[in-house]
Amino acid sequence: MGCKKSEKAKTTQKHKKGLWSPDEDLKLKNHIMKYGHGCWSSVPLNAGLKRNGKSCRLRWINYLRPGLKRGAFSFAEEDKIFALHRVLGNKWSQIAHHLPGRSDNEIKNHWHSYLKKRLSKLADAPSSSSKSPPQNSTFDSLENMEASSTNTDQSIDHQQDKCNLPKVLFAEWLSHDQFNGHNHGSSCSNAQDLKYSFDYGSSISEDSSTQLNGEAIGTEEIHTKPNFNSISIDDILRSPFGFDDQISETGLVDYFPGVFNFSCDELYM
DNA sequence: AAATAACTCAACCGCGAGCGA
DNA sequence: TTCGCTCGCGGTTGAGTTATT
Structure with a gap:
């Protein structure tokens, strides 16, 4: 997998564990x-x-990695996770493909800490005491929640107390200049420096490599690869949840325009 | 104010897939 | 074909934080 055995790290030294400094x-x-x-x-x-x-x-x-979106999940993101999870199950990396800027780990954590409970609450809700199947009631409820909320991206029960501003994390050390196309400057002299599989990880990978190339773009392109039988992810994403405005035309490029102007060939040589 | 329960989230672990020798 | 290795993924853990009693 791109790593010749001759390059193997030949070290037996004890590896440090725990939090990163x-x-x-x-x-x-x-x-x-x-x-x-x-x-x-x-x-x-x-x-x-x-x-x-x-x-x-x-x-x-x-x-x-650059482009990580930190902070609270929006209603739209959460509903998108619900929808995708319904189709994909615990395929967190695949779910993350459809949530630019979110890592699979982050989504997984959010699911276990909050969304699962939200789901079960919805299932236990009075409306679900009817004979309709839990799944339907869940999504009916979700849609009702969407409809009843006039500010879905901001007024969220569990998030009201939280600041929606992104947390200041080490990722933010990557100064904007490094990604605004003015330079590949001090820390990255040119695109060739990045030719070694500059992998943005599970939340983008293959699909986003196309995005990085600046050619394709949007959710339609994203959905060409996965084949989930007859179920179209596109349908889900374009459904009542209306996520399209959440997914930028160019994905991460919106976060850091310019730096991704080199081709995929260069990235994955 | 102190104790403790609940929650969040970064990080570790183990496994399977893919690849090269 | 087999073996050894890396990578990527999903599940799980546990430290730190916040809420509740």
């Missing part, structure tokens, strides 16, 4: 921005980290 984040971020990750197992060695490659990969995907 800002210094480690910086090292990892700088290294990947400059060289790409290439072979994950060699990343910690080259970046001067005492972590294993797996840990680095996870940290990058869930926390450091």
